[in-house]
Amino acid sequence: MLAEQDLTFKVKVKNASVLKLEGVSVRLDYPSDLQIKSSGPGLSEKVWNVGSLAPAEEKEMALSGRLVSKPSALKEFKAEVGLMQNGVFVLQNQVVHIAGVISPDVNITLEPAGGLSEFKFGEPFQLAVLVSNLSTLALEQGTLAIDVTDNADLLLWDTFKALGDYPFEVEKGDSVESNMHKIVFKNLPAMEPAGEWKIEFSLESIEVPYDIEDSDFKIIVKPSLSATSPDLAVPLKVTGNEREFTFK
Template identity: 25%
Template sequence: MFTVHEVPGPSSEKEVKEHQAAQLINDWSKEKDINYRKFQKGSSVLSRMVGFLVFLIFFAGAVWIGVQWLLVPSGVLSLFKKAQVPAVAEKKPLDLEVKAPLEIASGDTVNYEIVYTNNEKYALSELELIVRYPDNFNFEKAEPVQLMNASHNVWSIGSIAQGESKKIKIFGQILGEEGAEKIFTANLSYKPVNFHARFKETKKVSTILKSSVLSLSVLGPKNLLAEQNIEYVIQYKNNAKEQLKNIAVRVTYPLSFVFADSDPTLKEGEDAWNFPVFDAGAEGRILIHGALTGAIGEPKNFGAEIGFMENGAFRLQNRTSLITPVIDPHIVVDVTIEQIGASVKKPDAPAGEDTISVKFASGALYKINYKNEGDLELKNIVITLEIVDLQHLIKEKSFIYADGKDAVKEYDTKNGRYTLVWGGKGGAFLKDVRPGESDSVSFTVDISGKPAEENAELANTFRSKVQLDARSQDITVPILVEGRSVVVMVE
């Protein structure tokens, strides 16, 4: 017989419900545990990724700092300095300051005050001050004077103690036109303790000339020829609102200048024009005439000064100058004469002359060539040809001009002299010739068919010589150039 055992379980409805509830809670707990383990696994992967990224960032930063440290030793330190708040500006080892007025009247005395301070915790040695003065600055005095050189522009100061401050004062007169800027420069060099190298501080100050009691200017030629007469014009004015007294104007002439006259004239034994009274706003001028000689390229400096005469001494108020170079216009001009059909040039021509021969009863072609080999443009060109024919070998009425460039011809029958002029009054107009350009004029004449019976000792010859006269806007006097003489022998 089989024994029947009862399966364990709830025996009542209440127990069944309690069992079902416990079973649901148990299933929910298992599912919760499984999800939590999944979440734990996912969180672990994420943490490792974040940690790896943080490691990379720190590693890259360390590498960059290392490179900065190796290449620029101050690089790392500068990072920390930038982070400091607030930033403090570093003091220079040596402070240099130059004090000067912003504006001053021409002719007044200016005071430049140079102050220098040692900001280091130790002395600075071998200090040397070098100054550069403005144009037209007249040195008067300086303090201290014992450290200054003979040229009044270098001070050998020596050393300066820790925290010490010193000054140098320079006094002088500034001259110039109204509105001119005058720049003063100071360079102070020094050596710190245990250093072999020198260090330098530089400061510049600017002063504007607001007015000039006496204005002055010089007018003259822009260029000079090697030998020429010249005129200089000195203009001066009283810019003050009151009358001035005891005004004097004096000049410095260029080398090789030969004085001719002036207006107003200079009194004998005087080297300056003196004006006892000069009214407010009044103007005046002085004309000076003379002659100059000089080598090509040599500059000619004409200077003028105006000031007051005080107790027999000249007190300068203004100064100016005009520098004019001596130039060579470099113009080439010559005349060629050929027998129409043939010509022969003689090799035994005298110095400075060319000799050619033509036949009786032939024609001769004259051609005048000129070229501008200089740097000036030639204007108002006039060419003058002179032919001296004492034996009347040229037929007077046979002149035929080429290219419509007719000349004004004058003939002195008695002396057998022809004068032909192109340009100027009446002659054909000749165009301006720029640098590098050239031009010419030409004509023909007929030669007599037989030799002259009188004056046979002249060997049947006539002579020709050409001259070029031109003007240029860069030169105040005419430019005169002569060509070589040409002797024509008629055979």
């Protein structure tokens, strides 16, 4: 499992007898640092009140949340199914799942051309995004999304160029409060541990604006990554630090 990542804990019960069962309940025991965001119906204080089950009938419940834990710590998930008889829980079966916790250890950094955070009007806005795999996981099916907020309309988006062979698309945000574009690079090649992706793009910028003394001319960029791994049951999701670039 991944630390600081969303996960879903599914519990499934099935009546394997030829009789209808009444008062079926499942007692759950999951890590205290699993911050529950949503759960299926009938869950109350770690008890899932299933109710009745006909022969061969099956029911499933899911707990979704985020695991806030240190890497390498073992976590135990346990479910006990039983029948409530005269207010007493009578255990019928149980299952335990123990898994380790690892850190994503994937870094995303933004590197502007020239290494500076300041650009000049009329010159290209060129940026490189570095994705470094510091984990022990092999990454596949990578998708890199780059949110670019440009409220002062400094960039000429019809001049967008991707410097490389990665397939991409540029989406215009629908917010009326901010001028945001999302650059999405999909189907990135597989990356082994200690590997790196370097993705570069550029856009032309406007000439010196008329109201240069009255405005705050800046671009805000925030990258995020989604990828799969043969060693993970859920996609890996990592968000890089937001960075601000100014024009003068």
